[in-house]
Amino acid sequence: MIEDYILQMFQEDPRRPNVVYSIIIGRNTVSNIYWGMRYNLLDYFGMDPQFSNMLFRENIVKLQKNKLLDENEVGVKLTSLGLERKKKLKKSLYQVKYPKLMNQYRLNEWSETLTLAIQVISELSFTNRHYYPIMTSELTKFNIKRWLSNNVKEKLVSQVHSELELFIKELDTNAELIFMNKLIGHQLNGLTNKQLAIELTLSEIETDLIYRDTMNYFASWIEQQEQSVFKELVQLIRNKGIISESAQDTMKFINAGLSVNNIARKRQLKKSTINEHLLELAMFDDKFPYQLFLTSELVGILTKIIGGNIDQYSFQEIQEKIPEIDFFDYRLYQIYRSKNG
Amino acid sequence: MTTINLKEKLSEYFGFESFMSGQEETIKTVLSGHDTLSVLPTGTGKSLCYQLAGYLMNGTTLIVSPLLSLIQDQVSQFNFRGNGVAIGLTSLLSYSEKKYVLKNINAYKFIYLSPEMLSQVEVTNALKSINVSLFVVDEAHCISTWGPDFRPDYLNLNNVIAELGEPLILALTATATPRIQDDIVAQLIMPNRSFNKIIRSVNRENIFLSTIKVNDEFEKNEQLLGLLNKLDGVGIIYFSSKKKANEISELINQHTKLKSEPYHADLTDTARYIVQQQFMMNQIDVICATSAFGMGINKKDIRYVIHYHMPANFESYVQEFGRAGRDGQQSIAIVFSQVNDLFLQRRLIDLTIPDADFIKLYFKKHAELVGLGEEKGKLLDYYYEKHDTVDQVQALFRQRKIEKEIGLQSMMAFIDSNQCRKQEILRHFGESKVVQHDKSCCSVVFTEKTLEVIGLEKRRNVTDEKRLIQSSETIMTKLFQKS
Numbered sequence: 001m002i003e004d005y006i007l008q009m010f011q012e013d014p015r016r017p018n019v020v021y022s023i024i025i026g027r028n029t030v031s032n033i034y035w036g037m038r039y040n041l042l043d044y045f046g047m048d049p050q051f052s053n054m055l056f057r058e059n060i061v062k063l064q065k066n067k068l069l070d071e072n073e074v075g076v077k078l079t080s081l082g083l084e085r086k087k088k089l090k091k092s093l094y095q096v097k098y099p100k101l102m103n104q105y106r107l108n109e110w111s112e113t114l115t116l117a118i119q120v121i122s123e124l125s126f127t128n129r130h131y132y133p134i135m136t137s138e139l140t141k142f143n144i145k146r147w148l149s150n151n152v153k154e155k156l157v158s159q160v161h162s163e164l165e166l167f168i169k170e171l172d173t174n175a176e177l178i179f180m181n182k183l184i185g186h187q188l189n190g191l192t193n194k195q196l197a198i199e200l201t202l203s204e205i206e207t208d209l210i211y212r213d214t215m216n217y218f219a220s221w222i223e224q225q226e227q228s229v230f231k232e233l234v235q236l237i238r239n240k241g242i243i244s245e246s247a248q249d250t251m252k253f254i255n256a257g258l259s260v261n262n263i264a265r266k267r268q269l270k271k272s273t274i275n276e277h278l279l280e281l282a283m284f285d286d287k288f289p290y291q292l293f294l295t296s297e298l299v300g301i302l303t304k305i306i307g308g309n310i311d312q313y314s315f316q317e318i319q320e321k322i323p324e325i326d327f328f329d330y331r332l333y334q335i336y337r338s339k340n341g
Numbered sequence: 342m343t344t345i346n347l348k349e350k351l352s353e354y355f356g357f358e359s360f361m362s363g364q365e366e367t368i369k370t371v372l373s374g375h376d377t378l379s380v381l382p383t384g385t386g387k388s389l390c391y392q393l394a395g396y397l398m399n400g401t402t403l404i405v406s407p408l409l410s411l412i413q414d415q416v417s418q419f420n421f422r423g424n425g426v427a428i429g430l431t432s433l434l435s436y437s438e439k440k441y442v443l444k445n446i447n448a449y450k451f452i453y454l455s456p457e458m459l460s461q462v463e464v465t466n467a468l469k470s471i472n473v474s475l476f477v478v479d480e481a482h483c484i485s486t487w488g489p490d491f492r493p494d495y496l497n498l499n500n501v502i503a504e505l506g507e508p509l510i511l512a513l514t515a516t517a518t519p520r521i522q523d524d525i526v527a528q529l530i531m532p533n534r535s536f537n538k539i540i541r542s543v544n545r546e547n548i549f550l551s552t553i554k555v556n557d558e559f560e561k562n563e564q565l566l567g568l569l570n571k572l573d574g575v576g577i578i579y580f581s582s583k584k585k586a587n588e589i590s591e592l593i594n595q596h597t598k599l600k601s602e603p604y605h606a607d608l609t610d611t612a613r614y615i616v617q618q619q620f621m622m623n624q625i626d627v628i629c630a631t632s633a634f635g636m637g638i639n640k641k642d643i644r645y646v647i648h649y650h651m652p653a654n655f656e657s658y659v660q661e662f663g664r665a666g667r668d669g670q671q672s673i674a675i676v677f678s679q680v681n682d683l684f685l686q687r688r689l690i691d692l693t694i695p696d697a698d699f700i701k702l703y704f705k706k707h708a709e710l711v712g713l714g715e716e717k718g719k720l721l722d723y724y725y726e727k728h729d730t731v732d733q734v735q736a737l738f739r740q741r742k743i744e745k746e747i748g749l750q751s752m753m754a755f756i757d758s759n760q761c762r763k764q765e766i767l768r769h770f771g772e773s774k775v776v777q778h779d780k781s782c783c784s785v786v787f788t789e790k791t792l793e794v795i796g797l798e799k800r801r802n803v804t805d806e807k808r809l810i811q812s813s814e815t816i817m818t819k820l821f822q823k824s
């Protein structure tokens with residue numbers, strides 16, 4: 001089953017498995033993000049930070065053995081058999097509903113936070129103080145304690161109850177069953193993904209994906225509500241955005257009119273680091289000022305050489321044709337082209 | 342402190358009416374200011390000894406425990422009692438959590454630590470700033486190089502105790518031969534002090550012991566499924582690999598009416614919590630566990646313990662089957678024995694103990710290899726950082742291998758002997774007691790008639806209800822009580 005999801009991340013054009021793996025676990029480097037964008041997989045960036053590389057590799061080998069994937073010197077690609085299978089899977093396999101939300105929240109923390117919050121409220125409603133709280137990080141325990149003290153305890157039970165009722169109206173059957181049966185409380189032990197998968201005759205990974213999808217949706221649903229008792233908790237598990245803070249700082253200097261050399265000196269960073277920030281910004285910020293870094297002359301020359309397929313030349317090959325070009329220019333051009341056609 | 346007082350406190354803090362054998366004596370000698378070694382068999386509530394003593398003493402109780410899962414379980418038991426005064430200081434804490442805990446270290450009455458934490462200067466410095474009144478060494482047999490579970494970082498405990506101003510010491514273990522008992526005391530003892538020893542017999546009268554010999558795995562699985570269908574109550578099966586535990590758990594679910602779950606280090610914390618709670622509430626019939634993980638299971642009415650793989654040594658065997666029958670009711674423990682057991686166990690030893698060549702290479706190229714050697718490497722890092730020579734370390738691991746082999750050989754001899762099982766165990770642990778063998782004591786070869794004789798033949802199914810709850814409304818009423 002996992003192999004089906006892995007298969008879906010490949011296409012007829014070869015892709016580098018290392019990069020695909022880095023996207024799944026969300027390894028946050030400019031190069032990974034660039035390729036995530038090129039592969040059109042950025043929505044899945046960081047979808048499973050705990051996913052093991054060994055398991056990933058084993059499945060690639062398995063898919064190759066089954067003649068669904070093929071490997072050449074550039075990377076791994078779908079065979080025609082693989083392509084057929086991918087088309088079928090699109091219909092039969094659970095497809096992530098909210099890929100855009102995949103890297104907005106720290107999902108494991110959110111799941112642990114919500115589960116503990118509901119357990120605590122459940123026991124509170126039964127006025128029971130002697131119970132085994134689920135095992136969480138100390139930070140989550142601390143956050144829940146603060147949340148409890150920031151709210152009126154007497155009201156919490158009915159607030160949490162009615163908000164859950166409201167939210168599950170938004171869900172389809174499987175999502176509701178999985179979301180609800182994973183809750184833990186006074187008379188409820190909860191079910192593991194494995195147990196849910198057996199009961200619902202789904203695979204474990206599908207069960208897990210539905211749960212993740214639903215939890216992401218819940219977090220964003222909470223943020224959209226005018227009032228929600230969970231708002232404070234969602235704030236704590238929200239990612240501050242995919243653009244690093246350091247890159248955001250660089251942008252402020254750019255907007256103030258400083259050159260790359262000046263910013264590097266002022267921030268006591270290497271010029272190459274500032275360039276990395278710029279690439280990061282270009283990928284995520286649709287208003288990135290390309291004209292400050294790419295002359296229309298260079299864009300013209302590159303477009304003439306490269307034509308339609310912007311991935312066809314390596315940097316070395318381009319450098320042979322335009323000796324004075326540096327990697328930053330070339331990569332920025334590629335980003336520009338993939339965004340503006 | 343008089344007996345009556347202690348019983349009152351027991352009731353006040355734990356809600357129990359009476360002590361189990363060895364608990365009261367241990368607490369008394371600790372409270373009278375003596376360093377103590379207590380060897381109390383599995384199931385007699387070792388942790389209650391230091392918990393009650395700790396409550397009754399001023400200052401903080403430190404507990405060194407070798408297993409993360411064990412620490413987590415103990416801390417959540419404190420949370421269960423509603424006394425949020427315990428913390429687990431382990432590698433599971435994030436950097437900022439650890440910083441927070443160390444800064445507020447005086448807020449905790451009980452601090453659980455993994456031994457490697459004690460080699461970190463910022464940890465010992467924080468501990469020096471508080472009044473540590475009791476230093477508990479849990480699973481104290483890990484300190485002995487003679488023992489099968491030796492942990493090199495336990496050797497450092499003596500220095501830490503001295504650094505912390507020599508607090509009172511309580512060493513606890515479920516199994517220790519006289520030789521290991523002496524070793525524990527020798528390793529921990531402070532100058533001009535002495536140890537009181539409280540030793541209880543490892544004998545468990547209410548657990549019937551037996552063995553099933555099979556030729557191959559196919560036969561083993563057949564026999565196992567047949568056995569599970571005839572046994573009453575719930576139980577644990579121990580495995581020496583996670584993979585096998587998963588596999589057999591699946592097999593049980595498919596071929597019997599029983600509900601089974603694997604239980605080992607690959608489970609997430611939440612899944613582990615759920616499985617534990619379900620097992621406590623009799624929603625699972627059989628847990629398929631690996632040795633290290635089964636230790637956290639704290640259920641009193643486990644009726645049977647089965648060893649799918651031959652235990653690696655007597656100590657593990659006795660600790661593991663001791664999970665059965667904590668309520669004092671008749672229970673049974675069965676070991677499967679197969680011709681290739683020795684081969685399998687030897688391979689496990691080879692996997693965990695580095696050989697001479699690996700040690701030499703690792704020390705020579707430490708900078709390149711650090712972090713790559715996994716379990717073996719971590720073990721060697723300890724000695725590398727201590728600046729031991731290659732020769733010293735090679736000799737040490739040669740010795741470890743011999744000890745493991747001896748453990749294995751004596752386990753094999755036990756399986757093959759036709760003497761009373763319980764008498765053999767007592768002999769191994771140097772006890773002179775004579776067991777009154779009868780037909781409800783043990784048998785060398787298991788026969789189905791045994792279950793009738795000891796009253797453990799299947800009477801009813803434990804679990805039947807469907808697990809998934811279809812109606813969200815039902816879930817809501819289980820979650821929230823309308824006021």
Ligand SMILES: [Zn+2]
Pocket residue numbers: 761762763764776777778779782783784
């Ligand atoms: Zn006997």
